[in-house]
Amino acid sequence: MSSSVELPRWPQLSDDDVEAAVAALRANRLVGLGNPVVEQFESALAESQAVEHAVAVSTGTAAVHLALHALDVGPGDEVIVPAHTFIGSASPIAYLGARPVFADVTPDTHCLDPDSVKSLITERTKAIVVVHINGVAADMASLSAIATDAGVPLVEDMAQALGTSIGGRPVGGFGDLACVSLFEQKVITSGGEGGAVLTNNPGYAERVRRLRSHGEGPIADRPGLIWAYEVGYNYRLTAVQAAVGLSQHGRLGEMVEARRRNAAYLSERLADVEGLELPVEPEGTVHAFWKYVVRAVPGGGRPTAAEIAATLRSRGVPVLLRYPFPLHKQPAFAEHQSVSLPVAERLSQELLALPSHPALTERHLDHVAAEVRKAFTG
Structure with missing residues (x-):
């Protein structure tokens, strides 16, 4: 039986976003070195994230690729990365001919486990990729200390x-480099x-x-000319994308506030559901709640996460299992199949992402909470 309440989709572009894209098109400067709209977006992003430099690129995966390339990761190197994350956190390691080393995550935040990382560092470790999963902050104090002691970025x-x-x-x-995604479903998008x-x-x-644009850069003594200093990539962000990103960035605080408000609303209505573990926010941090992820605690005759997800989807609630296949168990990384990462493997069978994005009203959230309660209690 389908739900009578239709939930809005995310993202939702505003009139300002559309007008920004149109203005960028009409300016007729769509791409290229020194594009003014791209530079405006980079400046705004760097300021809001309190860093000195932001370099806009074509995708979040490209950002990881370029960050690791800038660190000279290559064949024979190892890069530690969590097993519980999207494949785009790990695939760039393979692009560069290096070996991903999958680490376990913590049972509460689902972020990289410092103890697991410490046990995996070798003389070949060239970098550690820390994922702030779902919008919750990883334990950067512990991870930074481990990285500093090992001399690893x-x-x-x-x-x-x-x-x-x-x-x-x-x-x-907090790290040496950081990677942002502006994919359509993220906190903000560039279109x-x-x-x-x-x-x-x-x-x-x-x-x-330099690497995002074919490794090219200006020649010091030949004004107006460029050449390739090294082999690079075509990872540029267009002016149209930057214009949408800049427009959306102006509402970043508003969007995060809405996500946090919706998360708190759901938590209040689901706090007493037996067998349902709600997301945590570590002390001293602000959780952006890109995803509102809950855990279906197994046992007690309760339905599994997969059964709950199927029930909710049949009722028109777009719930997803959260990373049901750890990276080290997927065919792309078949050589890691024998690795044992018990927390990541357990969570893959227990986590659900519930709708909580800013376009949802209290009416929508009440409906989601009611359907979740029914699915857990039968």
């Missing part, structure tokens, strides 16, 4: 964490795809800028 994958902060500081400035690399290191910023 940290890359923050904050694809899901625009608006997340630790001790009043936005995530993105479907997009991303950025953040850093306080001018050398890394310069190299990422």
Whole structure:
């Protein structure tokens, strides 16, 4: 039986977003080095994330790729990455010929487990990718200390964490580089795809800028001419995308506030459901709640997460299992199949992402909460 309450989709572009895209098209400067709209977006993003440099790129995965390339990750190197995340956090490691080393996550935040990371560092470890999953902040104090002791750079994958902060500081400035996604469903979008690399290191910023555009840059003694300093990529963000991103960025605080408000509303209405574990917000942090992820505690004759998801979807509530296949158990990384990461493997069978995006009203959230309650209690 389907639901009588139809939930709105996300994203929802405003008239201002559309007008910004049209203005960028009419300006007839769509792409290229020094594009003014792209530079405006980069400046706004760097300011809001409290970093010195933001380099706009074509996707969040491209951002991870360029960040690791800027660190000279290559064949023979190892890069530690959580097993419980989107494949785009790990695939760029393979692009560069390096070996992903999958680490476990914590049972409460579902972010990278510092103890697991510490046990996996070897002389070949070239970088650690820390994912602020679902909008919750990873334990950067512990992870930074481990990385510093080992002399290994940290890359923050904050694809899901625009608006997340630790001790009043936005995530993105705790590691050596950070990676933003502007995919259509993220906290803000640049019109479907997009991303950025953040850093306080001018050398890394310069190299990422060069690599995103075929490795090309100006020739010092030949004004107006450029050449390729190294082999790079075609990872540029267009002016139209930057214009949409800039317009959406102006509402970033408003969007995060709405997500947090919706998360609190759901938590209040689901707090007493037996067998349902609600998301946590570590002390001293701000959770952006890109996803509102709950855990279906197994046992007690209760339905499994998969059964609950199927029931809710049949009722018209678009619930998803959250990363039901850890990266080390997927065919793309078949050589890692024998690795045991018990928390990531357990969570893959227990987590659900409930609708909570800013377009939902209290009426929608009441409906979601009521249907979740029914699904858990039968």
